[in-house]
Amino acid sequence: MRIIEWNCQGAFRLKNIKIFELKPDILIIPECEEEQKLQFGKLTPTPNDFIWYGDAGKKGIGIFSFTNYKFKILKEFNPEFRYVIPLEVSNGINSFLLFAVWAMDNKKNPIARYIGQVWNAVNYYQTNLANNIIIVGDFNSNQIWDEKERIGNHTDVVNFLNNYNIESLYHKQYNEIHGQESLKTFFMYRNLEKSYHIDYVFASHNLIKNGYNLKFGNPENWIDKSDHVPLVLEISELSSQISIQNTFTNFTNRNLNSLSEDIKVKYAEELSSIKKLAEKLDLQTEFTDEKFELIDKIETIKKIDKLTIKLK
Known part of the structure; x- marks a missing residue:
């Protein structure tokens, strides 16, 4: 299974050809416009299943399936955590939980912005974390900013997830520590000299025990389209069933x-x-x-x- 995440920096319908050349099975797009503007079959290839969530039609987070896997938003979804979207992903035989992330600002409560949103979300969804789970997206966070005042910082989130055997696949694969990543995912103002690592894939051990490979897009090939590069995750054949009921x-x-x-x-x-x-x-x-x-x-x-x- 190939899962791709890419913050497209808006106007996905006008720049999506290159990402579809990578042939995603599941595609997570922060800063994606709503379905009406995507014009499936014209400007955007028609997915087998699709969920979009956002406050307005211009930008939200879009999740596409181009396989027989279907999505259901968990009934416990709490939109207070913008945007951490909890999904049951199932093809009738195998299933897992997918949390699609685009960590947002919080003007009403600044200490709960960005990684603070993720911290609140993982605590709220805590009873789900023992399941087979993938958490992927733009966290707008790195350990280098731990000293900023937040409800929970980057290290807090990483340690919390580790307690449930959920860890960052980049750091596991490349044997690097948080805050010292050699590969970057975000280039401020599309400037290759202003680079940061703020997009992540976290996954439970049971989902990756048969092997995985995580790759990043070459920034020089993507900088004309977005300030982020895509994350491409290949997971070996799944044998997975979640234990919760979506009620x-x-x-x-x-x-x-x-x-x-x-x-x-x-x-x-x-x-x-x-x-x-x-x-x-x-x-x-x-x-x-x-x-x-x-x-x-x-x-x-x-x-x-x-x-x-x-x-x-």
């Missing part, structure tokens, strides 16, 4: 089961109410604001649990 009930149970026994006893009535809300949402066919009520209730009880443990 509100399963999401709720995974989070509530991780609470301490004291909290489960003390807040038994509230937890029962939360579970009933999740069951209600699973019976609905349309999106409602009650989803955010459920998320808020779960996050609140988790915070109470953490504070209780800290006090003890």
Whole structure:
């Protein structure tokens, strides 16, 4: 399987020929325009499956499948983390989780910008991390900026993921440490002299145990199209099944089961109410604001649990 990520710096429909020459099976495009502007079959090859998420039609993150793998956004998706998009990827036989990332600014809460968004997201989606998972995209981050004030810095995210046997494939393959990367992915103002490593592929050990190869595009071949180069990941044949169910009930149970026994006893009535809300949402066919009520209730009880443990 060939998975390619490329921040196209906008106007993907006008510059996508070169990326499709690389024959991606799954393609992740930060700064991609919405489907209407892509004009599938005319300006953009028609994918077998496609998901786009963004705040406006000009730029968001596009995820394309050119294989029999299909996408489903996890029902627990929290758009507060812009943009970390959690997807179930399945062909009916094999499945894995894909988190497509374009780490964004956060003007309302500056300490939660860029890598802060990723830090909040991996904590929120923590109960998914034991599954076979790939996290890929433009993190807008590097260890060299760890001293900037953030909720969680680059090293915090790397260490957190390592606890779940999820690691950066570049650093594993090239035997380099974070902050000292010899290959770069981003060239500020399209200037080859102002280069940084800010795009990453993280993956769980089970997905790469049969082998993988990660390559970067040559910046001289891409600099006329974008300030980023593509990341091209080749993974050997998959034999993978995720253990979660994509339901509100399963999401709720995974989070509530991780609470301490004291909290489960003390807040038994509230937890029962939360579970009933999740069951209600699973019976609905349309999106409602009650989803955010459920998320808020779960996050609140988790915070109470953490504070209780800290006090003890």
